[in-house]
Amino acid sequence: MLGRDPIQEGPILGAPRHPRAPVAELAPTPEAPAAPAWKPAEPRARRRRWLGSAFTLALLALLGLNWSAAVTGRGTPPAALVSSLEQAVNALRGPPRIGLQIGHLDAAAMPRELAKLRTSTGATAGGLEEVQVNHAVVRALAARLRQDGFTVDVFDATVPRHYRADLVLAVHADASVDPSREGYKSAHFLPLRNGRDPLLKLDVDRAMLARSPLGDDDRNVSLDMLEYYAFNARRFRHAVARSTPALIVELGYLSNARDRAYLERPQRAAQALADGVVAYLHDVKRIPAGDPKPASEQASAPAAAP
Numbered sequence: 001m002l003g004r005d006p007i008q009e010g011p012i013l014g015a016p017r018h019p020r021a022p023v024a025e026l027a028p029t030p031e032a033p034a035a036p037a038w039k040p041a042e043p044r045a046r047r048r049r050w051l052g053s054a055f056t057l058a059l060l061a062l063l064g065l066n067w068s069a070a071v072t073g074r075g076t077p078p079a080a081l082v083s084s085l086e087q088a089v090n091a092l093r094g095p096p097r098i099g100l101q102i103g104h105l106d107a108a109a110m111p112r113e114l115a116k117l118r119t120s121t122g123a124t125a126g127g128l129e130e131v132q133v134n135h136a137v138v139r140a141l142a143a144r145l146r147q148d149g150f151t152v153d154v155f156d157a158t159v160p161r162h163y164r165a166d167l168v169l170a171v172h173a174d175a176s177v178d179p180s181r182e183g184y185k186s187a188h189f190l191p192l193r194n195g196r197d198p199l200l201k202l203d204v205d206r207a208m209l210a211r212s213p214l215g216d217d218d219r220n221v222s223l224d225m226l227e228y229y230a231f232n233a234r235r236f237r238h239a240v241a242r243s244t245p246a247l248i249v250e251l252g253y254l255s256n257a258r259d260r261a262y263l264e265r266p267q268r269a270a271q272a273l274a275d276g277v278v279a280y281l282h283d284v285k286r287i288p289a290g291d292p293k294p295a296s297e298q299a300s301a302p303a304a305a306p
């Protein structure tokens with residue numbers, strides 16, 4: 001809402017109790033297909049068993065190599081072998097899964113435990129609604145990440161219960177009575193709920209600040225961002241599980257002319273966020289170096305052969 005930081009209007013939004021497709025008509029982005037609603041991962045139990053076995057095997061292999069290295073004095077396990085084990089574990093885990101929250105969408109449908117947030121419908125400035133911006137950016141971002149081969153779940157203000165993925169981004173925009181206030185900021189939950197939250201923040205912040213015209217508005221991170229309800233798994237069932245790194249981003253101010261011009265073209269913010277997500281997945285070795293291939297490389301590869 002204009003005149004107050006959206007984050008201060010009340011802890012942002014939550015998501016639907018029933019999986020549903022986010023309103024495609026809100027902010028059309030032609031290049032981005034409609035984002036399918038989140039649905040529970042199919043054979044989760046089976047996948048967990050596979051993962052457990054894979055991790056155990058990898059651990060035993062590494063322990064064996066370390067023991068062998070200690071006995072024979074031949075040093076640490078070869079990097080290539082460690083890399084192969086990482087690849088095997090990643091293959092068993094399947095493509096990285098990414099959860100994207102459209103800030104404030106369908107706030108009125110939030111469950112009873114989050115009833116206080118049902119009126120948290122987001123900021124408005126100059127006839128532009130924050131939820132429209134959030135929605136357009138998430139749709140474009142989901143399309144880019146799917147192009148890269150990732151699995152993407154899109155949800156509204158209500159996070160699916162105990163949601164798990166490789167990471168979650170909650171997408172918001174800001175507004176202020178001061179038209180000169182501008183810039184991007186982000187926050188992970190405090191006290192720290194996941195050891196990888198700071199790395200996710202670092203990678204996404206770097207990408208946003210390097211690849212967008214937005215300034216750094218870190219000084220205006222609010223308590224409501226640091227205690228974002230959707231990341232508060234101790235208090236709410238409809239929250240991101242603590243095992244999943246999560247970050248809330250504020251993509252600029254609707255009330256600032258320059259930020260607003262940027263936000264009216266959601267593809268640019270989506271690309272910057274996608275770059276940050278890919279950098280993070282590289283850092284945690286969830287995807288191999290060099291993947292995903294740049295679109296130009298993918299397109300030119302087959303044609304390159306004479």
Ligand SMILES: [Zn+2]
Binds near residue numbers: 007173
């Ligand atoms: Zn918001």
